[in-house]
Amino acid sequence: MVQIWLVELLKGVGRFFLHPVFYYLLFLAGILGVSRVKRERKNFHIRAYDAYFELRQLLPLGFLTGLVLSIVAVVAGIAVPFAAILLIAAFTLLWSFTTTIRLLSPAYTVGSAFFSLIIFAENNWSVPFFSKAFHSIGEKVYPSVVVVLALLLIAEGFLIYKNASIGTSPKLVKSKRGQNVGAHVVKRLWMLPMFLLIPGDALHLPFAWWPVFQLGAHRYSLILVPFSIGFQQQVQGMLPKESIQLLGRRVIVLGVFTAILSIAGYWYPLMSIGVTAFAVIGRELLTLMQRVRDDSLPFYFSKKNNGLMILGIIPESPASKMGLQVGEVISKANSVVVRDEKTLYEALQKNRAHCKLDVLDTNGEVRFVQRALFEGDHHELGILFVQDERKYDDERIG
Structure with missing residues (x-):
């Protein structure tokens, strides 16, 4: 039994390096660094952090956070269909093409994949080369995807709170009166590798009660999935650290509420739809609230009479x-x-x-x-x- 688990663990890690999102996030983090340096040089003739700063933030804290979530997901027996992994990857790529990094929040990538799963299941659609994965989905997979969404939202809030305020980028903007004022911008991307149980033929789970939240299958495989978490914010009405950490705490609270509500979906599957909508709308409202509040405040980084x-x-x-x-x-x-x-x-x-x-x-x-x-x-x-x-x-x- 132990040997089988070790083999599957190694296979899961190997699949991680075959996942296109892993390489795409490395590329995207590099692009963010280069574009930031170009803007800073345009404003100040000098850059703050080097172009590799965003790349250095991509994995370390996300790796540790993903390890914790992996333990929670595997011990709790939260299994998701392979079709969900494919759709999450697809929406990660799709939303990144908008160049709006905040759309790489799990609320949007996993949320979009969740609703797409429902549409695929209702219409019996499939994807070429992966038809078997899509034909096996059913209503019992929906609650497990929502639980993963909730866990990732909590992780997003934690990463925002701990890391997003480090190395915010200064920027020159114009006030409504045409005066030069300052602001701080952060565009941050984290990769969160997370082990998930996938219905398959490799692992026989050792206890009768494990997994608690199962899909009805008796055997599973392990796969290490590179989830993306994107964050984007401009702060001009208060200190960057205070504003960003406030938003981080609010995202954690949203994730906790989503996690509590998502458990009910195992008994009432239709409730999973409402919980996912709650997570997506809630995440968007938090961004809107932060923006409105910041716009209502006077510019913090403006010329002062005392220095x-x-x-x-x-x-x-x-x-x-x-x-x-x-x-x-x-x-x-x-x-x-x-x-x-x-x-x-x-x-x-x-x-x-x-x-x-x-x-x-x-x-x-x-x-x-x-x-x-x-x-x-x-x-x-x-x-x-x-x-x-x-x-x-x-x-x-x-």
Whole structure:
């Protein structure tokens, strides 16, 4: 028995590397990094993080999250038909072509696959080369797909909360009055590898009660599926971390409610349709609520009378090593009051070996930071500010 499970585990991992979504997500994460760098260079003539940053975020946390979900899914005996895996992959590719990364949320990919399963089953449709997979689906498969959707929604909220606020990208935008203001944008893609039980002929489950949520089959196979989780948000009315983590907590709550409701689908299959609709509509409403709330607030990253607002920090720069944070305000440099970027760097030139800054933190409290400047340090410290009108126009022309 143990040997059979180990063989199926290895086979499941092998199928993971045959899955086209695995390679497509690597490609898509690379595209996101390149496009971000191009936009940052257009706005600031310098990029914040390198083009591989999004690629580095793709798998590590998603792998650990997927491992936890895999244990939950296999121990609970949540089995899904292979047809569902095929449709989820198809909708992952389809929604990515819209270039709207947030549509790669499980609410949209798994939700679309769920409703498509119903349509395929009702009309006896099949897909060439996979006709057997589609002919075997029935109403009992619907609840298991909804449970997987709920688990992935919880994982999405966790990933948003823990990872999405890291490395948000500064951006220059125009206010309604035509003034230059700042915003932060995040387009993040995570790959979540998750083991699922698929009805088949390989595994005989060891206990009579296992799986609890079975499809009626007595044997199963294991497959490691690369699920995509996409997130996209622009923040302009508050600090990026606060706004993003608030949304992450709300997505977790949505996922928990969806999970609780989805269990009832095993006794009342039609309820699975309502629960899936609840998850899709709920996820869309959360995005809309965040956008409306952010638009109703004044621009956070705008010019201040008491100093220079920090819009972005270049990693490994002098500013980063001094502990400066996005959203803080520099009021003095080397005891000189600063109101614009030119005044700041003129003050720093007075003492090229040392930099002392008076900073108002995000709570409005004054703190002092200082650091010796060494030859070879970037002369602009690695701080990105909201550019003045003429500099912004020059950058657009360049």
